[in-house]
Structures are given as structure tokens and as C-alpha cells.
Ligand code: K1U
């Protein structure tokens with residue numbers, strides 16, 4: 001399995017709308033395996049293919065706690081069929097906006113349809129962190145980042161923080 005480079009803001013690739021997978025095959029499963037490895041390495045609890053530069057509607061997640069067995073989840077072509085009116089405020093982070101966290105409000109429960117690792121169609125209601133994380137990841141498929149839900153000022157602050165950290169790291173590496 002290959003650990004891929006995770007793109008960070010303001011890379012314009014992150015703004016692309018990803019295209020449907022339509023059929024599950026070994027090439028797609030290899031992409032999902034590599035994405036999962038990349039997500040564990042980061043570490044994170046979710047990753048969309050566009051974050052590693054691949055514009056396909058594919059997501060991996062693992063919401064298991066540090067003392068629990070790994071519980072990888074794979075989603076291709078996910079769709080939200082229904083949601084509820086109740087909203088939930090949750091502090092989100094993003095591997096494409098490292099070291100920046102802010103609260104975002106999203107529907108508390110959603111009815112999800114997707115294709116799993118084996119190409120089987122799954123329809124299920126999800127809530128809590130599952131609902132928050134999958135909605136964050138599905139935003140990525142449409143070129144939307146969690147900072148796009150914040151004020152322009154907070155968004156600019158986030159992007160500048162990431163750019164400064166990357167500049168500082170480059171200077172340190174050159175010394
Ligand atoms: O970049 C991403 O899309 C992944 C992101 C997912 C997410 C986190 C929180 C709310 C919504 C979506 C992350 O994984 S950020 C890192 C993170 O949350 C984490 C890292 C290590 C341990 C536990 C959590």
C-alpha cells in the first residue's frame with residue numbers, strides 16, 4: 001500500500017467537483033486501500049480522494065477510538081437521501097487545513113446511500129460523529145472545504161496559517 005501526499009489549502013485541485021465511480025473494481029479498491037493507509041498515517045478519521053489529487057467520488061473513514069479495533073469504512077458515490085431539521089454543532093478539522101479547528105453546524109441525522117468496498121449498494125441512517133464526518137467528506141467531493149462554512153475572515157486566517165506553517169517548514173528544511 002502507498003501513502004500519498006495530502007493536498008493542502010489553497011491548492012485549487014481541492015475546489016474541483018469529483019466525478020462518479022459508477023462501478024467498483026480492483027483499481028478502485030486499491031485506491032481506497034491507499035487512501036485508508038494515508039488517512040491512518042496522517043492521522044485522521046476521514047479522507048476524500050480529491051485530498052490526494054484524485055477527482056473521484058470516493059471516501060474512506062474510521063471512527064474507532066484509540067483503544068478500539070480499526071473499523072475502516074469505504075464509500076463510493078455517496079448521496080444524502082434525507083436529513084432531519086435538527087442541527088448539530090461540532091468542532092471540525094481537516095487534513096487539508098492542518099492544525100485549524102472550528103465549529104460547523106450540520107444536520108444531526110442523514111439517510112445515506114452509497115456503494116461499499118464490494119460494490120454493494122447500502123442505504124442507512126447515520127447520526128453523531130458518523131453524520132458529521134461523512135457530510136464533511138461529501139463536501140470535499142463537491143469542492144467545498146469546512147472553512148467555506150465559516151466567515152471570510154476566519155477562512156483567510158486558516159489559509160494564511162497553513163501557508164505560514166508550510167513556509168516555515170521549507171525554511172527549516174533548507175537550513
Ligand atoms: O481531512 C479530512 O477530511 C479528515 C478530517 C475529518 C473530520 C474530522 C472532524 C470532523 C469532521 C471531519 C480529520 O480527520 S481531521 C483530524 C482528526 O479529526 C483526528 C485526528 C487524529 C485523531 C482523531 C481525530
Ligand code: ZN
Nearest residue numbers: 093094095096
Ligand atoms: Zn477535510
